[in-house]
Amino acid sequence: MRNLLLLLLLTLLAWSEFASAAxxxxxxxxxxxxxVWQGEVVIDGILTVAPEARLEIRPGTRVLFRFVDSNNDGLGESExxxxxxxxxxxTADAPIHFASELSDQRPGLWGAVNVMGSDQANRLQYCLIEGASIAFHSHFGRAELDHCLFRANLRALMFQDSTVTLAFSRIENNRNGLQFRDATVLLRESVVRDGFWGIRGTYSQVEMVGCLVENNRVNGVNLRDSTLTARGNMVRGNRSGVYVQGGQAELTGNLVLDNSEHGILLEQADIQAHRNRLSGNGRSAVRWIESTGDLAENDLAGNGEYALVNDGGTDLSVGANWWGGTDPDLIHRLVRDQADRPDRGTVVFGVPLQHAPAAGGWRMPRTP
Amino acid sequence: MRFLACLLLVALAACAPDGPVLIAPKPLPVLAGPVADSRHLSGDVVLADDVRVLPGAELVLEAGTTVWVRPAGSTKIEPDQLSARTEILVEGQLRISGLPGAPVRFRTLKPQLPVPEGDPLWAGILVLPGGSVHVDHAELPSADHGLWLLGGEAVASDLTLRDCRYGIEVAQGSGLELRRARVRGGELGLFCTGSARLVMADAVFQGQDEAGLHLAPVCRFDASRIEVRDSQVGLVAEDVPAGLKLTGNRIELLRPGGGQ
Structure with a gap:
């Protein structure tokens, strides 16, 4: 009987050891x-999930990456x-945590969660990812991420040749927020803040709805040769708010406030900008360089140096906007064009609005 | 007779044209990648790619050093860097230790990719929170930012910045002490965007295509003998601070909101 009890005790001890070990x-x-992963998993090196295999990570799991720096560049390589x-x-109560095994979650302690050549929809929901070089990286992949928090990474999200949806998520205190190329990106009710670059992309299709992009020290939204549709977003406190270089942009009902340089900077782009509020931007509400399109029904009052700068060689005709008043002399003072610089085009403005248009219906994104 | 033949041979050999000479100069030291310890450089150095001075590390450019900047060959940005152009990103300490008569000079090499006329050839020196830069007697041309303080600190004296798009940009939380400086050309001489601390004396900003100085209302600015001249706009600010002289600018003072 005593032997049996001892055996039972040993069995229980062994089981508990097995259950708690990572x-x-x-x-x-x-x-x-x-x-299937549940509990604690440690990756010390490079772990690949083969094509046709599926990795399911259960709620509450901690995936920890060991610091390995074989080339002494200060960046961890486990991924x-x-x-x-x-x-x-x-889940909201039991998020999944991807982090460095070290307690100090500074950027670059581990490599990345990479999705490569994976055409099935990869999904991350209620995940916290911190301390990585690239927290989530998709190359020739598809991904849907929602209710996730990315913080203290060198780059939170990076996509190439991928289709990615990001919703109800927060990207905070990363060196850079999102960077992508040749990608289709839908951003919905997400927050990108307190980084250097906020959102940066080339050759991509981007739709942004109801997002907050704030306090990024370089630029908030920066797109080159891309197509941007942005509706009902708040872009505030960045260096420049929205920079569109080449490509097309449709900006409707956005609040672009208190960016230290330009609210919207357009360079060789085609733009439709309507019912946006652009105010408190340090140098100008809109800087327009060799671009085409329509700028109407916007609130351009209360910016730093100018409301509108035409820095291209072609003339620019804008529709009815609110300038803070209707006196043409006031509006001329708020516009910089050929009258100030002979080698620039003129600005012809339509009959000004009599009062500020209604502000957009932005509300704080519903993130965890 | 044998002696004569030998003499003739020697004479002929002396008259023969020189053979090909192999010139294989010693490659210049290359500066690129992370700096993780204390590194001192002097003489001619090639800044061949992005540099990142890691927290706790130190990079020293000794008096008389010439840094040949190679413009970037692609538009790629590594995750730990900030610009597509060649940059020096400082999270630790950078000391540019020139002397009178032996300044540290930055010079640009021919771009590998076509660069539109007037565009910057390299990113410049970027200083992140926790990073610091000490500059004495240095010349730095043709960068996007001569010095961009993104939360870091800089103490600079006898500094010449030429044709940088932004001479010096100072973001929120940064600190700058600048003495005896010349900032010529470019779009903006000094752009202070947030609640930063600036102490400046004996500096000239000249010939900026946008504005000599742009000071956000929250920027704390202590100036002595600062001159801004021959720019499109001299100063963008609520008012002209004491110690600042505006001369020959198309618009001397532009107040926020379009007031002149």
Whole structure:
């Protein structure tokens, strides 16, 4: 009887040890079969999820990356490399945590969660990702992320040749927020703040609805040769708010406030900007360089140096906007064009609005 | 007879044209990638790619150093860098230690990619929170930002910035002490965008295409013998601070909201 009790005790001890120990993947390893993670997982090296395999991460799981710096560049290299499918579905009460194994979550302690050549929809929900070089990286992939928090990463999200939806998420205190190229990106009710670059992309299609982009020390939204549709966003306190270089942009009902340089900077772009409020921007509400399109029904009052700067060689005709008053002399003072610089085009403005148009219906995004 | 033949041979050899000479100069030291310790450089140095001075590390450019900047060959930005152009990103300490008669000079090499006329050839020196830069007797041309304080600190004296799009930009939380400086050309001489601390003396800003100085209302500015001249706009600010002289600018003072 005593032997039986002892055996039972040993069995229980062994089981509890097994249940609490983290699974550790060391060196270069591959998951060839569908795998489920729960509890604590440590990645010490590069872990690949093979094509056709699925990695499911259960709510409350902690995925910790060991600091490995083989080339002494100060950046950790442990990473997850998904060629199959990733399903990391946390809940509001039990989010999934991707982080460095070290307690100090400074940027660059581990590599990335990479999705590569994965054409199945990868999903991250209620995830907290911190301390990475690139928290989430998709190359030739598809991904849907919602209710996630990205913080203290060198770059929170990076996409190339990918289709990505990001909703109800916060990207905070990363060196850079989102960077992408040749991508289709939908951003919905998400916050991108307190970084250097906020959102930066080239050759992409971007739709932004109801987002907050604030306090990014370089620029808020910066797109080159892309197509941007932005409705009902708040872009405030960045260096420049929205910079569109080449490509097209449709900006409707956005609040572009208190950016230290320009609210909107357009360079060789085609733009439709209506019912936006552009105020408190340090140098100008709109700087227009060799661009085409329509600027009407916007609130351009209360900016720093100028409301509108035409820095292109072609003339610019704008519709009815609010300038803070209707006196043409006031409006002329708020416009910089050929009258100030002979080599620039003129600005012809339509009959000004009599009062400020109604502000957009932006509200704080519903993020965790 | 044998002696004569030998003499003839020597004479012929002396008259023969020189053979090909292999010139293989020693490659210049290359500065690129992370600086993780204390590194001192002097003489001619090639800034071949982005540099990142890591927290706790120190990069010293000794008196008389010439830094040959190679403009970037692609538009790619590494995750730990900020610009597509070649940059020096400082999270630790950068000391540019020139002397009178032996300044530290930055010079640009021919771009690998076509660059539109007037565009900057490199990013310049960017200083992040926790980073600091000490500059003595230095010349720096053709950068996007001569010095961009993104939360970091700089103490600079006898500094010449030429044709940088932004001579010096100072963001919120940064600190700058500047003495005996010349900032010529470019769009903006000094752009202070947030609640930063600036102490400046004996500096000239000249020939800026946008404005000599742009001071956000929250920027704290202590000036002695500062002159802004021959620019499109001399000063963008609520008022002209004491110690600042505006001369020959198309618009001397432009107040926020369009007031002159």
């Amino acid at each position: 699974v550790v993947y060391q060196g270069e390893q591959t998951l060839w079969q569908d795998t 997850l490399f998904v060629q199959g499918r990733l399903l990391a579905l946390g």
